[in-house]
Amino acid sequence: MKQPGEHVQRVERADDRVVGRSERLVAWTASLAFVLVSLLSRAGVAKYRFSFLFLVPILWAVYGLRRRLLIRPLHFALFALALLLHDLGAFGAYSWSVIGLQFDWCVHFLFGLVGALIVARALEAQVGARGFGLGLLVVLVITGIGGVHEIIEAASTRYLGKDLGMLYIGADNPYDTQEDLLANVLGACAALALRRVRPR
Numbered sequence: 001m002k003q004p005g006e007h008v009q010r011v012e013r014a015d016d017r018v019v020g021r022s023e024r025l026v027a028w029t030a031s032l033a034f035v036l037v038s039l040l041s042r043a044g045v046a047k048y049r050f051s052f053l054f055l056v057p058i059l060w061a062v063y064g065l066r067r068r069l070l071i072r073p074l075h076f077a078l079f080a081l082a083l084l085l086h087d088l089g090a091f092g093a094y095s096w097s098v099i100g101l102q103f104d105w106c107v108h109f110l111f112g113l114v115g116a117l118i119v120a121r122a123l124e125a126q127v128g129a130r131g132f133g134l135g136l137l138v139v140l141v142i143t144g145i146g147g148v149h150e151i152i153e154a155a156s157t158r159y160l161g162k163d164l165g166m167l168y169i170g171a172d173n174p175y176d177t178q179e180d181l182l183a184n185v186l187g188a189c190a191a192l193a194l195r196r197v198r199p200r
Contacts (some may be wrong), residue, residue: 003154019073026073027063030080031056037087047164055083069122078114082107103129105183106174108146113194115142120195139188146184150177 036053059080068077069168085107086094096103106197120138123129151168154177167177 026077037090047194082110108180108183112184113191116188116191135192142188
């Protein structure tokens with residue numbers, strides 16, 4: 001005789017398999033895209049020739065942590081998209097503008113938005129953070145992650161030089177790092193506002 005919850009458990013397991021397949025598809029597709037960008041970047045910006053060596057492990061690390069951090073499939077896909085948009089710098093994307101905004105700002109805003117959605121969900125579930133405390137923690141975590149990223153960019157330029165390093169150095173914009181961090185914070189704030197409008 002079937003137990004009352006047996007059918008529900010079977011449906012949930014089937015849903016988990018479908019979600020798992022979709023997440024793997026996103027991870028493999030994005031990984032292939034990173035490799036292709038690195039191969040094609042030989043005709044573009046030199047510093048992106050080996051970007052896949054960093055981006056692929058980052059993507060799969062997040063994939064591996066997706067259950068522990070309770071990452072939604074949509075958030076994982078948006079994270080992969082943000083990495084891919086960042087990688088378009090291989091073709092000079094950071095000189096583009098999107099609706100009058102620098103491409104760089106848009107990418108950092110997206111990272112802040114997606115990162116905050118992931119961090120907020122994880123903190124809410126694992127730590128029980130709520131309300132203003134949750135919002136403050138999310139903004140601080142995203143700012144911290146953004147700061148570490150900027151430090152890594154600076155270190156890459158310090159040791160690899162301007163041609164291969166990731167930090168933008170130009171007299172036309174001496175505040176690139178600060179603008180990147182501001183875009184991260186604004187993205188995080190937008191994510192928190194979005195969660196208020198659609199908490200689920």
